[in-house]
Amino acid sequence: MAAHQKPVVNLSxxxxxxxxxxxxxxxxxxxxxxxxDHWEEPFVPKFAVVLLIFLFTFPKAFIVLSYFMHLRFExxxxxxxxxxxxVIVAAAIVPILTDIRTLADRNYTKAVGLVDDFKSDxxxxxxxxxxxHADESP
Amino acid sequence: MSHTAIGYPSAHxxxxxxxxxxxxxxxxxxxxxxxxxxxxxxGSEVMxxxxxxxxxxxxxxxxxxxxxxxxxxxxxxxxxxxxxxICSSVTLVWALQSYQKNQPAKGTFGLLITTLIxxxxxxxxxxxYVELYSHGVRPDADLFGTCFYTMTSFHGFHVLMxxxxxxxxxxxxxxxxxxPRYSQHASLELIxxxxxxxDLVWIVLFAIVYLM
Numbered sequence: 001m002a003a004h005q006k007p008v009v010n011l012s013x014x015x016x017x018x019x020x021x022x023x024x025x026x027x028x029x030x031x032x033x034x035x036x037d038h039w040e041e042p043f044v045p046k047f048a049v050v051l052l053i054f055l056f057t058f059p060k061a062f063i064v065l066s067y068f069m070h071l072r073f074e075x076x077x078x079x080x081x082x083x084x085x086x087v088i089v090a091a092a093i094v095p096i097l098t099d100i101r102t103l104a105d106r107n108y109t110k111a112v113g114l115v116d117d118f119k120s121d122x123x124x125x126x127x128x129x130x131x132x133h134a135d136e137s138p
Numbered sequence: 139m140s141h142t143a144i145g146y147p148s149a150h151x152x153x154x155x156x157x158x159x160x161x162x163x164x165x166x167x168x169x170x171x172x173x174x175x176x177x178x179x180x181g182s183e184v185m186x187x188x189x190x191x192x193x194x195x196x197x198x199x200x201x202x203x204x205x206x207x208x209x210x211x212x213x214x215x216x217x218x219x220x221x222x223x224i225c226s227s228v229t230l231v232w233a234l235q236s237y238q239k240n241q242p243a244k245g246t247f248g249l250l251i252t253t254l255i256x257x258x259x260x261x262x263x264x265x266x267y268v269e270l271y272s273h274g275v276r277p278d279a280d281l282f283g284t285c286f287y288t289m290t291s292f293h294g295f296h297v298l299m300x301x302x303x304x305x306x307x308x309x310x311x312x313x314x315x316x317x318p319r320y321s322q323h324a325s326l327e328l329i330x331x332x333x334x335x336x337d338l339v340w341i342v343l344f345a346i347v348y349l350m
Contacts, residue, residue, distance in 0.1 A: 011235075015228045022224065026217050029349045033208050050350050057345040061338055068227050068334040077167055078177055085181035086188070093192035103200025 009067045021056045176328045219262045226255040227337045240318040246311030256301040303329045
């Protein structure tokens with residue numbers, strides 16, 4: 001009976017593809033980095049490299065999910081259980097992306113800046129070098 | 139009532155003893171409780187890691203300036219680590235297939251290799267942390283450090299738990315407790331799903347944290 005047949009996963013092909021995609025990712029990034037450092041401008045903008053890298057990342061994820069995790073051979077219920085969280089999370093994250101604009105005028109790449117911003121946001125006009133204690137809060 | 143209509147659930151080598159029975163009753167889904175359980179768990183893990191990644195994206199693109207990863211992180215070393223993790227997934231599938239083909243010696247060997255590769259991944263990540271810390275890339279240094287350590291350490295912890303589980307399975311393999319029957323290698327299949335998921339997360343994290 002066909003339903004009883006074991007799925008045949010060609011490990012060598014999967015391994016080779018994963019290796020190739022990873023090597024392509026790294027080679028692409030290294031080439032971009034080289035052109036950024038040694039040319040006047042990198043050969044493509046950063047966002048284009050990111051997009052290209054993800055073009056290689058998604059097939060890798062697909063191979064692992066489909067063949068190593070056997071999702072391709074599973075019953076629809078398992079596929080549903082596996083994929084629904086991705087949809088839920090995607091829907092939940094999209095509204096959060098609007099926070100990018102909120103953060104756009106702040107710089108948190110320095111820890112000192114983070115503390116200062118926090119103090120000025122939450123305790124305007126107050127706070128010294130060490131910030132406010134709990135009993136001083138407004 | 140006949141149970142024949144339920145049919146065989148999946149094609150995973152459950153030749154002699156399918157997962158249809160649990161505590162003497164037939165599972166209406168035709169899928170073992172263990173498999174449903176692990177997928178639900180992995181679903182929660184998907185949401186956990188996607189939450190982290192989503193927060194990272196918001197913070198990353200909300201900043202006008204962000205350090206280039208290659209100026210702070212050791213990308214070649216992590217690329218090698220990525221290679222190791224991919225290899226471990228392959229050896230784990232090979233181990234499972236060996237048990238299903240009634241080749242327990244090969245299966246146990248595959249498990250041992252997978253465990254060692256997993257341990258190597260954790261070791262290299264620990265070495266990377268020490269190196270970065272000594273060069274001032276600390277979790278409290280700035281947002282880059284916070285994001286980097288949060289995401290990679292949570293993933294590293296998952297890998298560590300996977301290594302522990304694989305080590306237990308390896309010992310079971312050496313004790314002859316894993317075999318070709320489904321009940322004898324179900325635990326390997328379920329932990330294997332977890333391990334591949336950890337691999338999957340790393341594939342995404344590597345691209346986002348180290349190459350973006």
